[in-house]
Amino acid sequence: MTSRTYSGGQLMRSHGKDVVAGKRVSHPVGSLVVGLALLASACSASHSGTSRSDGSSSAIQLPKGVRARGTIDVGAFFNYPPYTMVTGGRLEGIEPELVRAVADKLGVEVRFHSLSFEAMIPSVVNRRSDLLIGMFADTAARRKQVGFVDLMHSSMRALVLKGNPKHVDPSAPCGRTVSESAGSYQEAVVKMIAARCAKEGKPALKMLTFPDPGTSFLAVINGRTQFTLQDPALARYTADKGKELEVLDAPVREAGGQVQGWIFATDNTGLRTAFIKAIHELIKEGKWQKIMDRSGIGDEALNPPTDSTRPVKGR
Template identity: 40%
Template sequence: MKHITKSVTTVVGALSLVALASCAGGGSDSQSSAGADTNGSSIALPESVEAKGALDVAVYVPYPPYTTVGTDGEPGGLEPDLLRAVAQKLGVTPKFHSMKFEAMIPSVVSGRNDVMIGVMADTEERREVVSFTDLYTAGFKVVTAAGNPASIDATNLCGATLGEAPVSVQHDIVSRLSEDCIAAGKPAIEILDLVNPADNLVTITNGRTDATLIDVIMAAELVKTNDDFEALDEVIEGPDVYTGWLYKKDNHVMINAVCEAVSALIEDGTWADIMGRYGAGDVALTPIRINTETADC
């Protein structure tokens, strides 16, 4: 896939939808490291996780394709599939706890859950109370009506009309691309400000806009389930924002365990297989990051 990088590197705003230098243990973790021989894995786990033989996981469902509800009532989708693969490498059983979005971080901080999965942006403010393993970087696809009737070129959006919600990463990206168009003597990109972000597809259908920017993974799910839309091939890179899983702050043993498991899954191809099934390959971080820093586990 072609990647298009914005000329402006600083973008203000949080992802709409949505520091450790390495994953080495040590520090202020109140849980001691215990060998994992009894669970069939050589990866060290926090004593509490070792004792119960399970990972308590906070999850918000449904948010397809990241999280869905399976026919058995259990969480499915990209994030639970990744977490199950990690749990298998660790030799423990994942126990998912569906929660309201606003209750998820407190549940990790309090120790009720060992990890929170979902599309949560790794920010300095959040790192004051939690730690992150970052799995994805920001990337977007240009989505048009099926067949691309307006002949939109994702590498040159000058003169096109896009519908985006104000105070969103997508709006910031399109605004800066429009500035580049003007600087190059080309027509500006017209931006239709949307009060309701969900109207980005409605305005394409009714002809008010030509296209919109949608998160790579969400775009893959959209075109898989809706024949009315098309995602162009090029990936437009977002700001330097990473998203991933959360843990109690400085829970180094747990973070290191997940990092080692993910590294093993990357090595044997399982991680790429799961990411690929959900169209996440273009934005998957390999290796993953910890608190925005490249992991070395």
């Protein structure tokens, strides 16, 4: 067994199983609010694991270091369903499935490790991680530190009480009260909407901020706020798992131009290009969109993907 030490815990090679101190672990999703409220604490856990690729050697060029070791190290939140979740001791969800598909195409293994939020971008900048998954919003501020492989549009949806008794209309949010996670992209979107309300002389959009999405959802359930914003996959997952909330179909206008994806080191252009080329091949084969469609984010998929919002030449 080989290991490397990260700020989020020890990375262990465990032949497809996620381990803590040598033991297999399992984290069932649990109830709606409790499970989602654990997001912040779960991010700093020391779960880790390896997923072997069954793919043959790829013709796509990889950085020498990656090709030599035959693995890619992926930093992630391990409890962010439906994107990531530990099931039966293995990291599952939309993004692990997508990463494994890319790894198969490139002919390398995947090693997942959990990091606290504050350690994530530094781990890529310092090359302790090859990439981060989490469908991060590709913003100009973040591009000053890191590069992106953009995978989908960030078209936010509103989560409201079942039956929408408060008659929330995403196209007319002014005068409402919304709950969001502090520091999230959703918080930034709400600020944009609030600015528009003020500019148009309409009633103010009020926002309450909380430490995690679960608490934001609970604020809607308890009537403290009338809605909360979330990306389509997580919004649908939350509505499906619980009985109290539903997701409105109409997208939120201010979030329509944003894209999101995986984070790489700014100067790690070789690995970003290899990932994008592998994704292009998966798109041609129909495998990529199949995963996206099955996950409920097919309409948001960015096909073809881009490199920090720019098209990739020579694919």
